[in-house]
Each structure stands twice: as C-alpha cells, then as structure tokens.
Amino acid sequence: MELILLFGVFFLCLTAGVPVAYCLGIAAVTGFLYEGLPLFIAFQRIVSGISVFSLLAIPFFIFAGELMLQGGIAARLVKLAAGAVGWMRGGLGVVNVASSMLFGGISGSAVADTSALGSILMPVMKEKGYDGDYAVNVTVTSSIAGVVIPPSHNMILYAVAAGGVPISQLFIAGVVPGILMCLCLGFVAWLVAVKRGYPAEPFPGLSSLAVSFIVALPGLMTAVIIVGGVLSGVMTVTESGAFGAIWAILVTALVYRELTWERFKAAVLVSVRTTAMVMILVACASAFAYLLTLNRVPDLLAGAVLSISDSEYVILLLLNCTLLVLGMIMDMAALILITTPIFLPIVIDLGMSPVQFGIIMMMNLGLGLTTPPVGACLFVGCVVGNERMENVVRTIWPFYLAILFALTLVTYVPFISLGLGSYLTP
Amino acid sequence: MTPEPGRLDRLLDAVASAVMALAGAMMVVLILIFSWLVYGRYVLNATPTWVEQVSLLLVVWIAFLGAAVGIRRQSHLAVDFIRDALPAPLRMACVVFTIVTLGLFGAIMAWQGYVMWERTVQREIPLLGISEGWRAIPVSLSGVLTAVFCLDELRRLLTGRKGV
Amino acid sequence: QDWRGWNIHPEGYPNSVALDQFVETVNAETDLNLQVFHGGVLGSQPDAIEQVRNNALEFGQFNMGPMGPIIPTTNVLSLPFIFSSVDHMHKAMDGDVGEIFAEAMEAEGLVPLAWYDSGSRSFYNSKRPIVTPADVEGLKLRVMNNDLFVDMVAQLGGNATPMAFGEVYQSLKTGVIDGAENNYPSYESTGHFEVAGFYSITDHLIIPECLCVSTESWNALDDDTKAKVMAAARASAVTQRELWAAREQESLDKVRAAGAQVNEVENKVAFQERMAPVYESFLAANPDLGVVIEAIQAVN
Ligand code: NA
Ligand code: NA
Numbered sequence: 001m002e003l004i005l006l007f008g009v010f011f012l013c014l015t016a017g018v019p020v021a022y023c024l025g026i027a028a029v030t031g032f033l034y035e036g037l038p039l040f041i042a043f044q045r046i047v048s049g050i051s052v053f054s055l056l057a058i059p060f061f062i063f064a065g066e067l068m069l070q071g072g073i074a075a076r077l078v079k080l081a082a083g084a085v086g087w088m089r090g091g092l093g094v095v096n097v098a099s100s101m102l103f104g105g106i107s108g109s110a111v112a113d114t115s116a117l118g119s120i121l122m123p124v125m126k127e128k129g130y131d132g133d134y135a136v137n138v139t140v141t142s143s144i145a146g147v148v149i150p151p152s153h154n155m156i157l158y159a160v161a162a163g164g165v166p167i168s169q170l171f172i173a174g175v176v177p178g179i180l181m182c183l184c185l186g187f188v189a190w191l192v193a194v195k196r197g198y199p200a201e202p203f204p205g206l207s208s209l210a211v212s213f214i215v216a217l218p219g220l221m222t223a224v225i226i227v228g229g230v231l232s233g234v235m236t237v238t239e240s241g242a243f244g245a246i247w248a249i250l251v252t253a254l255v256y257r258e259l260t261w262e263r264f265k266a267a268v269l270v271s272v273r274t275t276a277m278v279m280i281l282v283a284c285a286s287a288f289a290y291l292l293t294l295n296r297v298p299d300l301l302a303g304a305v306l307s308i309s310d311s312e313y314v315i316l317l318l319l320n321c322t323l324l325v326l327g328m329i330m331d332m333a334a335l336i337l338i339t340t341p342i343f344l345p346i347v348i349d350l351g352m353s354p355v356q357f358g359i360i361m362m363m364n365l366g367l368g369l370t371t372p373p374v375g376a377c378l379f380v381g382c383v384v385g386n387e388r389m390e391n392v393v394r395t396i397w398p399f400y401l402a403i404l405f406a407l408t409l410v411t412y413v414p415f416i417s418l419g420l421g422s423y424l425t426p
Numbered sequence: 427m428t429p430e431p432g433r434l435d436r437l438l439d440a441v442a443s444a445v446m447a448l449a450g451a452m453m454v455v456l457i458l459i460f461s462w463l464v465y466g467r468y469v470l471n472a473t474p475t476w477v478e479q480v481s482l483l484l485v486v487w488i489a490f491l492g493a494a495v496g497i498r499r500q501s502h503l504a505v506d507f508i509r510d511a512l513p514a515p516l517r518m519a520c521v522v523f524t525i526v527t528l529g530l531f532g533a534i535m536a537w538q539g540y541v542m543w544e545r546t547v548q549r550e551i552p553l554l555g556i557s558e559g560w561r562a563i564p565v566s567l568s569g570v571l572t573a574v575f576c577l578d579e580l581r582r583l584l585t586g587r588k589g590v
Numbered sequence: 591q592d593w594r595g596w597n598i599h600p601e602g603y604p605n606s607v608a609l610d611q612f613v614e615t616v617n618a619e620t621d622l623n624l625q626v627f628h629g630g631v632l633g634s635q636p637d638a639i640e641q642v643r644n645n646a647l648e649f650g651q652f653n654m655g656p657m658g659p660i661i662p663t664t665n666v667l668s669l670p671f672i673f674s675s676v677d678h679m680h681k682a683m684d685g686d687v688g689e690i691f692a693e694a695m696e697a698e699g700l701v702p703l704a705w706y707d708s709g710s711r712s713f714y715n716s717k718r719p720i721v722t723p724a725d726v727e728g729l730k731l732r733v734m735n736n737d738l739f740v741d742m743v744a745q746l747g748g749n750a751t752p753m754a755f756g757e758v759y760q761s762l763k764t765g766v767i768d769g770a771e772n773n774y775p776s777y778e779s780t781g782h783f784e785v786a787g788f789y790s791i792t793d794h795l796i797i798p799e800c801l802c803v804s805t806e807s808w809n810a811l812d813d814d815t816k817a818k819v820m821a822a823a824r825a826s827a828v829t830q831r832e833l834w835a836a837r838e839q840e841s842l843d844k845v846r847a848a849g850a851q852v853n854e855v856e857n858k859v860a861f862q863e864r865m866a867p868v869y870e871s872f873l874a875a876n877p878d879l880g881v882v883i884e885a886i887q888a889v890n
Contacts, residue, residue: 013524017508017509017520017524018527019503026527029534039534041640043565044633046565047542050485051486053754053757056456168760236757236761236766242464245457246457269446272453275453276490277492277502280490280492290632293631294627552659552736558659
C-alpha cells in the first residue's frame, strides 16, 4: 500500500513536470506522513544524503570540466586529435570521437563533453561538407566517454549508492571499456563517413603533430593529476579533484592566458548550478531510498527477479534492458541513486563484481543520455548543432549499435572491466 | 510578448543573483581549503582537522542555495515531454500543479528546517566547535526561497505575465 | 506492535548475531514484532541515534563514542585510558556507573537495556611498532571525529587526521596516512592489516556499545513485557561478549598468520601520563563530570 502511494506520488509529480529531485522529495515527505514518522527525519535524510565525504569530489570535477571549456583546454585537445586521426576518410568524425576520449579523461560529465566539443567541432564539420545530423550523431554518442572514462562523477554517485565500492577501482575499471566503446564508435563514424563520401583532412606532418601535443600537454596534465593522483595514492579522490581544479585554473590563466575574470566567474556560477542540481537530487533520493529500505523493497525485488530465471545471461540481459528503458525516460544521476540499491543485491547474488556492474551501469545509462524522449546530451547536441531532433534520430542507429555492441562485450566478458585492475593491484 | 519586468520581478531576480554569488563564493572557498588540507598534511605534517567538516557544511549550503535559485531559473532536470504533448487546458493544469506542489514542499522545507535547527542548535559539530544548527539553516533558507519563487511564478501565470 | 531497529555491523558479526537472538527471543515471548536492519542501511550512527530518540525507529545498537556530542555525559567513555581493561569496563557498566549513563540517556529519549562489547582500541601503522610515546611522533594517524581523539594523538606528538572510515584502506595503502586505531576484528575485517602491518597494543580506548530502546516505545510497554525484553537484552549481551572474545582471538590469529607484527606495550603508564592535558581541558569544559570519572576510577 505504502509503496503504491510512494511511487504514485512520484510518477504523478514527474508527469506533471515537477523537477525529478523534488518529485523524490515530495514522495518521501508523503511517505513519512503516511508512516507517521517525524517529518524532520525526512530532512535529516535529505541533508545527510549529501554530507558524504566522497561526494565532495563532484563539485571539483564539475568545476574543472567547466574551466576546460572556458579556458581553451578543450580547443587544444581537438587540435591534437585532428592532427592524429584527421587524415582518415571522414576524418573529422573520427577526430570527434578521439577528442571525446581525451576530454572524457578530464571531464566527468557527458553533457559538458557534448557542449564543449560540439560547439568547437560541429561548425568546422559543417563547413567541410559534413551533414548536420552526422555531426550531432557523432558528438552526442561519443560524449558517453565522459562518464565511462575516469574521472566520472556519476561513478562517485554509484560508489556511494552501492555503499562503499572503492572509487579508485571503478576509475581503473572504466578505462578499457571506455576506450573499447570509442573504438567501436570510431569505426562506425568512419564507416558512415565512407558511405556518405565525406572528405579526409591533410596530414599536418609529424612536427606539427608534436607541436599540438606539446601545446595540449598542460591541459592533458589535468587528467594525469586527477587520475594519477588517485591511482598513485598521493591524494584521495576528493583531494585530487580539488587539485585538478586548481591546476586547470593555473593552466588556463597562466599558460593559455584565456581565463579572464569574467570567464572564471561564469565557470564558478555554472558549476554551482550543476552541483546544486546533482546534489539536491542525491539529497532527496536518499530520503526516498530510506523508505524503500524500511519496506525491504530491494530484498523483495531481488527475490522476484531471481525467481524469473537462474540463468545469469538472462538476468543480466533483463537488467540491461530495464536500465536502457529507464535511461530513455529518466536522468542518469537519479537512476543511479534509485536503481543501484535494488539491482546490486541481484548481481552480487549472481557472483558479479559490483565494480563491473558499475561500468555496465555507466555505459547503459550513458546511452540513455543520447536517446529520445529524454536525453540531456541529445538535447544539448541538437541545440549546439542547430539541428532538428527528428533528423538526428533518424540516422543515429548505427552509433547506438556500436555502443550496444561494446555494452554487450563489457556485460559478458568481466575481464574487459576488471583486467586492468588485476594487473595494477598486486 | 513578455511584458516589461516589474519591480517585484527585478527584486526577486536580484535576490536570486545574490544567493548565487554567495554560493559561488562558497565554491571558491571549498577549493581553496581543500588544497590547504593537502598542503597541511604533506608539507607541514599537521593536518588541518577542520577542513573535512567545513567542506561538508559548505556543500550543503551550496546545494540548497543553488537548488532554490534553480527553481527561479527553471534549470532543474524535469520530464516535460508528456506535459508538452497535452492540450492547452491540461497543460495549464500541470503547470499550476507543479508550481503549487513545489511551493508547498518549499514551505514544509522551511518549517522542518526550523525544527531541525531547534533540535540541533545546542550541539557542536565535532572538530569544528560551531553549532550543528548551521547545517539546518540552509534547509529553511532554501525552503523560504522556493516558496517565494513559486508564489511569484503563480502570480505571473495568473496575471498573464507569463504563458505556458 | 512493530519495532524496527538499527545496527551498523554486517550480518554474522558478533553484535549482529546477538541482536538477531534478541529479536527472536522477544518475538517469541511477547506480542512485539521486531525486525532489525543490519549494515547501517538506515543511516550513519549519529543520524540513527536521532531517529531512535525521536521514535522514528524503536531500537538500535550504538557505540557510545558517537553518543558523546548528543548526550555530553557519555563523552566520559571516550576519554583515553578511562578504563584500565575490558574487565574494568564490564564491572563499571554492569554496576552503578552504568546507571549514571542510563539516567542521562533516558532523559534524552534512549533507554539502554544492555551493554555490548567493542573490545579495546589500539594503534596500528605502516611504519614501526609503537613501544613508547616517542614512536608516535610524526605519524599521520586517522582518528574518529571527536575532539578528544584529535587531542589524544596531538599529546603523543602524532598528526591526527580525521577521515571517513571508507577512505582509510586506500589511504593507508598509498601513504596518505600512516596509521589508524581500532580493535582486532575491525583491523582484520577491513583488511587494514594488509597495508599497516604494525599493531601495538595500547588499549587506549575501551568504548562500550549499548542496545537501546526509544524512551517513548519503552514507556508504552506493560511491566511484564518490559521484564521480558530486558531479560532478552541481557541474555543477548552475554552471547555478544562471548562471541566477541572468540572473534577477537580469531582475528588476532588471522592477522598474525598474515604476517602482521603485534606487540605489547609494556609501559602504558607513559602513554597515560601524556593524557593529563586531555583530562584537564575536558574537566574545564565539563566540571560536573568529574564525579563520573571518579566513580569509574573507584571501580576495581
Ligand atoms: Na571522465
Ligand atoms: Na564527441
């Protein structure tokens, strides 16, 4: 009964257009009233939900990503990628994917990736005769690298929701699947480009390539600091995030000299907005999750799913499909927070590593960011590229297939996500 | 189409900008004190023990203040494709429902934030020596702002200053 | 009547097994229907204390450390070296001293039914065995969030580093910190012995845990039920203490077998003497708690 009320209120508010975070909060408050629990405990859960040490890394990653955009790091990464792979047929499509791989290693967010790289690359692509739909397709789908390749603030959300999966292990585990996904996407980008007869760029020459590498190096160092700081253990994830942010300020202000006071302020304000959006979601989701736990929903659902089939393959397929469908209509962060406590007991029961499942979830929900009807990256990509969504969606399916192919491999071959970690940790 | 913003619109926009500026300043402080933490532990071998607790407090402030401004600027994530597909009268009903529910939630936030404050104000945050009540204040503040912003939204909607 | 309970320990831990026994006994012998949530899934300990005090949950099994900021009297239990041994702690808490804390807690909405064990806490680190206070000098040691523990490490010349518990393993491994302090079962089950191989038995903190019911729920019971619940709680404490002792031995054997060096600290007095300023500033801030400290020291 209470569960019907809880989900009923949630979906009612969601359909009417109440922001997702507040749908969760309003449903939680209703549930607390129904149970006769003191209402301020609901707000205790809401505040405690974000008083979590590892979540502190999120504002830092968001801020660092925003600085890259404002301070010229993104543009230099694109130049490097253009020199390295632009000579292929349909080169700029492949460049787009490669840039996302580099940028993904710095920014933790797919939306930042879409808006940063899209605004730089899409005008160039159109000028060279690429169709608008293709430009948006490539930009949007490759931006998923931002959440799969570390650092990734969605991985932090998953680690917190999963109750203490080490973030550093998730970071390591994301590297190979992220690269694999980009290789698949790069292949499709090339294939489609050949079919449509897009041009190749001239190879700039090795010395010119070396120069773009050196120019991009200080920007790339941000990734080395964030990811390297964590893996080498000099710093905790949170501290490395803060250092990455400081480094990005120094590089963009002193080396590239593109960070003006105005741009700095803009970066701060945009990061506050994004941080607040994510954090209020986390906060309200934890009050909602409290009621689910009190009613033993995760246990009950796990039991129900496991009774459907004892085949690991079937259940994993089922979970993937559920995530895909949910990802199409809801936001990534909210889904991580709501579904992790429910799905994790199931996959642990199947003997799957929570780390591997985390990567599956990132890729799966990342794909959801690029699909209609609700896909933040797709929306941003269409706006930045000035394309109609219908046109974009009509030709995007080969790119979806590439991601689904990579997702299937990662789901059924644990070594892809866990292999690197087993080499790095003795 | 949109009429000139009135004095109330300008006042509330100014409030939103001021709140955003405060949250932005907190964000900068957050980054600075964290770097100080690493410096203190490595270089000085004296960990500033207050940083972690201050940071957790700052994040709560940034989140709640930023979220309230997000209500004013409608920057929160919402599912609106269903609403947008509805005929005009139903769409209007959805918009009014959203504003009223959010406003009510804001009012409850403001009230329960006060209850939390009352129950924790006597207690100290460990390692910080300031009252635990500081954690409850942004809840109330955000609640008040949310309720006010929603009331204003309703006013603009009903006076035809804003369409759906 | 449904009662829901909070517990931070995972299933199968001595405390969790004892709690399960408590729940079963009460469910069998009374009209109450208890269920317990292991693994801290309903929130952190300070949050859960608040939930039980306000009857959002009906019972919980709490360590007395995080109780301190909420119920100041209980902070006495977090003073370094307040108990000379686990036996001393048992004697004190099961007797009149326990009543002092029970009264203070009841006034704040919690009725303690029985005292559980969490052993004694000692320092461990990745650098060297600690034999004298001088060995602590310069070590970055993780402590729980409490001014007393920061002060304690500072008095020994260490660098007290408060840190979330979940971050400790990685931080020890990579040298972000040098060490931490805890009991054997925690040292073993967290895997910290793999990355900080020197465990030095200082026994500096012996903090009991309690099985508490919210005052509101407790007062709603008739006398017969109260007696049955109380008896079940006491019986569960006996089980818990036995299981705990066995678990300590098991953990000790395991870390030794894995190559951790465990050393006795012969001269604990040298450590205790360094704590004089900690006690002084505690008494200056809480002059009325002097009698509680004396009452504990009078037990032997
Ligand atoms: Na990333
Ligand atoms: Na891209």
